[in-house]
Amino acid sequence: MHLQTFSTPEEASEAVANLIISRINAFGPTQHHKFVLGLPTGGTPTRVYEILAERCEASEISFEHVISVNLDEYVGLPPTHEQSYHHFMEEHFDIPPSQTHILPGVPIHPIQIITGTDPSAASEWESDLKAHQVSCAAYEALITYLGGINLLFMGIGANGHIGFNEPGSSFESRTRVVALNEGTWEANARFFEDKSRVPTHALSMGLGTILDAQEIIVLALGSNKAEAIRRAVEDGINHMTPASVLQQHERVTFVADSSAASGRKEDTKEHLKLQSQSQSHSMHLASHGAAKSLITNSTNPPIDAAIDTCTSTTGDHGQRTNARPIVTLLAKGEVLLDHSEEGDEGDSLPGL
Numbered sequence: 001m002h003l004q005t006f007s008t009p010e011e012a013s014e015a016v017a018n019l020i021i022s023r024i025n026a027f028g029p030t031q032h033h034k035f036v037l038g039l040p041t042g043g044t045p046t047r048v049y050e051i052l053a054e055r056c057e058a059s060e061i062s063f064e065h066v067i068s069v070n071l072d073e074y075v076g077l078p079p080t081h082e083q084s085y086h087h088f089m090e091e092h093f094d095i096p097p098s099q100t101h102i103l104p105g106v107p108i109h110p111i112q113i114i115t116g117t118d119p120s121a122a123s124e125w126e127s128d129l130k131a132h133q134v135s136c137a138a139y140e141a142l143i144t145y146l147g148g149i150n151l152l153f154m155g156i157g158a159n160g161h162i163g164f165n166e167p168g169s170s171f172e173s174r175t176r177v178v179a180l181n182e183g184t185w186e187a188n189a190r191f192f193e194d195k196s197r198v199p200t201h202a203l204s205m206g207l208g209t210i211l212d213a214q215e216i217i218v219l220a221l222g223s224n225k226a227e228a229i230r231r232a233v234e235d236g237i238n239h240m241t242p243a244s245v246l247q248q249h250e251r252v253t254f255v256a257d258s259s260a261a262s263g264r265k266e267d268t269k270e271h272l273k274l275q276s277q278s279q280s281h282s283m284h285l286a287s288h289g290a291a292k293s294l295i296t297n298s299t300n301p302p303i304d305a306a307i308d309t310c311t312s313t314t315g316d317h318g319q320r321t322n323a324r325p326i327v328t329l330l331a332k333g334e335v336l337l338d339h340s341e342e343g344d345e346g347d348s349l350p351g352l
């Protein structure tokens with residue numbers, strides 16, 4: 001797991017956009033070899049989407065052979081509703097609809113918002129639920145059919161949720177109907193006329209679905225995410241912080257602005273800094289042969305910036321072959337350490 005911190009939301013968003021671009025370009029998608037990109041909604045990713053659009057305009061990246069799959073969608077909002085995630089993606093991410101996949105949260109019965117409190121809606125809800133379960137199973141099948149998710153970009157809720165997997169979600173969970181908890185309902189009320197209009201249910205990729213992605217990037221911006229980030233990266237893996245399960249994934253990068261990273265404990269920051277330094281030091285001491293096996297065996301290239309500068313990359317997702325001298329790749333590790341306002345950007349967490 002990597003945690004990269006940046007002074008501002010702008011820098012953090014730019015880092016995520018760069019990461020996405022470098023991964024897609026390194027993959028080299030073609031008509032018969034598409035790149036599958038998992039995408040979030042919410043307030044966090046909007047600047048990343050703007051930057052991607054700018055880079056697309058500048059021909060630095062093409063989404064022609066990219067397929068997107070969204071993490072989640074509210075239940076009960078038609079795609080035309082301005083707070084549906086269908087509508088959000090149309091507004092923020094400009095790729096042809098034929099390449100975009102979003103869970104269909106639209107109700108089968110004409111209920112605009114399912115509050116779960118209206119008894120007359122109960123039977124409609126029951127039958128809608130069955131239809132949604134079929135959609136969720138179909139979505140899982142779709143992801144499998146696409147060959148899995150190459151890169152999954154996500155935000156994180158203030159309570160540590162990822163997708164709409166609220167605290168208590170099973171680590172094995174697959175795409176399903178979920179009930180939103182009070183905190184999420186309140187947090188997302190800012191997007192609606194009032195809190196009572198926020199759907200109480202959603203369809204969401206499960207934690208098991210998320211863990212199946214080959215690589216994951218989590219972006220966190222703002223002080224209201226500080227506690228979630230601290231719990232996700234410093235506490236043990238536990239159900240009350242769904243994002244903590246990412247600790248067991250081999251290729252995860254948390255990107256945070258300084259406010260979102262501010263909750264981390266001082267002694268942990270120090271520990272992580274030492275880990276990074278000793279990792280970097282031992283890399284320098286490693287013989288060329290040992291270093292080579294370290295790199296080629298790794299499914300988690302240690303330094304993302306290094307990949308951006310590779311003169312030749314083939315294959316995908318940790319199977320890259322690097323035409324540059326290994327030493328260049330290793331030496332790049334120190335560059336990330338220098339970027340941090342606190343000297344801890346690019347920290348490698350213990351156990352890497």
Ligand SMILES: O=P(O)(O)OC[C@H]1O[C@](O)(CO)[C@@H](O)[C@@H]1O
Nearest residue numbers: 040041042043044155156157163
């Ligand atoms: O980016 P925001 O609006 O803070 O939301 C955080 C997370 O919450 C969700 O919107 C779900 O509530 C996720 O899709 C998002 O990543």
